[in-house]
Amino acid sequence: MARKTKAEAAATREALLDAAEEVFLDKGVARTSLEQIARHAGMTRGAVYWHFKNKADLFQAMLQRVRMPFKELVEEIGDPGLAEAPLEAIRLACRSGFERLEQPRYRRVHAILIHHCEVFGDIDPLAMQNEMAEESCGALRDYLQGAARLGQLRADLSPELAAKLLQSMLGGLFHDWLRNHEQYSIAEQGNLLVETQLRLFSRQA
Amino acid sequence: MARKTKAEAAATREALLDAAEEVFLDKGVARTSLEQIARHAGMTRGAVYWHFKNKADLFQAMLQRVRMPFKELVEEIGDPGLAEAPLEAIRLACRSGFERLEQPRYRRVHAILIHHCEVFGDIDPLAMQNEMAEESCGALRDYLQGAARLGQLRADLSPELAAKLLQSMLGGLFHDWLRNHEQYSIAEQGNLLVETQLRLFSRQA
DNA sequence: CACCAACCATACATTGACGAATGTAAAAAT
DNA sequence: ATTTTTACATTCGTCAATGTATGGTTGGTG
Numbered sequence: 323m324a325r326k327t328k329a330e331a332a333a334t335r336e337a338l339l340d341a342a343e344e345v346f347l348d349k350g351v352a353r354t355s356l357e358q359i360a361r362h363a364g365m366t367r368g369a370v371y372w373h374f375k376n377k378a379d380l381f382q383a384m385l386q387r388v389r390m391p392f393k394e395l396v397e398e399i400g401d402p403g404l405a406e407a408p409l410e411a412i413r414l415a416c417r418s419g420f421e422r423l424e425q426p427r428y429r430r431v432h433a434i435l436i437h438h439c440e441v442f443g444d445i446d447p448l449a450m451q452n453e454m455a456e457e458s459c460g461a462l463r464d465y466l467q468g469a470a471r472l473g474q475l476r477a478d479l480s481p482e483l484a485a486k487l488l489q490s491m492l493g494g495l496f497h498d499w500l501r502n503h504e505q506y507s508i509a510e511q512g513n514l515l516v517e518t519q520l521r522l523f524s525r526q527a
Numbered sequence: 528m529a530r531k532t533k534a535e536a537a538a539t540r541e542a543l544l545d546a547a548e549e550v551f552l553d554k555g556v557a558r559t560s561l562e563q564i565a566r567h568a569g570m571t572r573g574a575v576y577w578h579f580k581n582k583a584d585l586f587q588a589m590l591q592r593v594r595m596p597f598k599e600l601v602e603e604i605g606d607p608g609l610a611e612a613p614l615e616a617i618r619l620a621c622r623s624g625f626e627r628l629e630q631p632r633y634r635r636v637h638a639i640l641i642h643h644c645e646v647f648g649d650i651d652p653l654a655m656q657n658e659m660a661e662e663s664c665g666a667l668r669d670y671l672q673g674a675a676r677l678g679q680l681r682a683d684l685s686p687e688l689a690a691k692l693l694q695s696m697l698g699g700l701f702h703d704w705l706r707n708h709e710q711y712s713i714a715e716q717g718n719l720l721v722e723t724q725l726r727l728f729s730r731q732a
Numbered sequence: 733c734a735c736c737a738a739c740c741a742t743a744c745a746t747t748g749a750c751g752a753a754t755g756t757a758a759a760a761a762t
Numbered sequence: 763a764t765t766t767t768t769a770c771a772t773t774c775g776t777c778a779a780t781g782t783a784t785g786g787t788t789g790g791t792g
Contacts, residue, residue, distance in 0.1 A: 323740035325788040350645035352557035355779055368741045440555030440643055448706050483723055494698030501653050522727040573771045
């Protein structure tokens with residue numbers, strides 16, 4: 323095959339990752355061969371082995387395109403007044419997180435990570451899920467402790483417990499929606515649930 | 528090989544299923560061969576193909592040993608007075624569900640179904656998860672509607688919304704604990720979260 | 733303008749899992 | 763006592779997937 327320009331090569335790399343997302347989501351990671359990915363992108367396995375070391379390497383590259391730590395979601399809002407309204411910060415961060423998840427790329431990759439892959443090679447999806455869970459739970463605890471200090475929480479509810487409740491609820495919603503995203507909108511449902519839960523947490527009903 | 532008695536044959540069948548649980552949980556379903564399962568049970572693949580049609584058949588047999596629909600959990604309590612205390616019924620059902628999950632067999636098989644297998648053959652684990660989710664969510668909605676009729680719910684909280692909240696929370700806890708069961712007890716954590724959530728739901732704080 | 737390396741296709745060797753076929757010895761049935 | 767069936771073990775052919783090696787063309791750089 324003829325050599326391509328740098329831009330073209332980068333484009334085929336992206337095309338391979340796009341194809342990987344689609345086929346992984348459809349067939350599952352273990353049951354899809356690199357041949358299938360390459361054909362779906364209109365290429366051969368040679369292209370895949372040029373751009374990536376192996377299947378695990380391709381998988382990690384796929385994940386790199388959709389990283390979104392919880393802290394960044396809050397920072398992107400960029401409202402300094404949120405320091406005095408932690409509950410509102412949580413609400414807005416969840417909102418923008420939900421909006422990202424509705425983009426096909428974010429939805430597909432997370433669905434693959436959560437529901438369509440097992441351990442393989444040096445990839446351990448459960449460890450990655452644990453990282454994500456701990457990061458978000460830590461952030462939630464910080465904000466809820468702030469809310470407790472400001473007297474915005476019910477007196478009979480510890481911020482640690484509230485954080486675990488909220489974290490579990492968000493995780494459950496996350497898993498459930500990624501299983502059947504066509505049945506409802508995570509933006510609608512998620513905002514409704516988060517607002518309700520935060521309302522139950524807050525001092526003034 | 529010599530023929531075994533019926534009891535011995537049934538025992539080897541169970542031993543194969545036990546071995547399958549352990550190896551599946553360790554290596555993931557897709558990455559474990561029937562050879563590995565047989566060897567781990569001290570047999571060969573001949574035994575596996577005698578007792579089961581193929582890998583998918585063995586997998587389904589493994590699941591059959593740990594079926595536990597939500598309704599049965601309530602029925603097993605057998606307290607007729609629970610009709611007037613739906614919130615208490617939910618609490619007790621969750622409690623006994625958590626206790627079951629702490630048995631290694633139930634924990635392992637559910638962990639495999641949720642976190643260690645992809646689609647393969649005619650097996651679709653996501654469809655099974657959806658069945659479980661819908662069944663439990665339906666049951667929760669029934670009980671919470673009963674609680675609403677009896678005036679045991681906050682007036683500003685619809686039973687449907689409460690059911691979704693609780694269902695999401697339980698699902699999140701379920702997924703999270705199955706990922707790292709050695710870090711905490713689901714009986715302790717689960718009962719605490721359920722009681723707290725139900726307390727937030729109830730009219731009298 | 734020349735030449736090297738980037739970019740991808742093609743061909744080949746290796747691996748390992750499946751499933752079917754066959755072997756076999758003892759338990760049940762007659 | 764004989765026959766049949768059960769409960770496995772062993773062997774073998776097949777096929778799909780991986781990884782590597784090699785080839786061919788051209789863009790980029792000196």
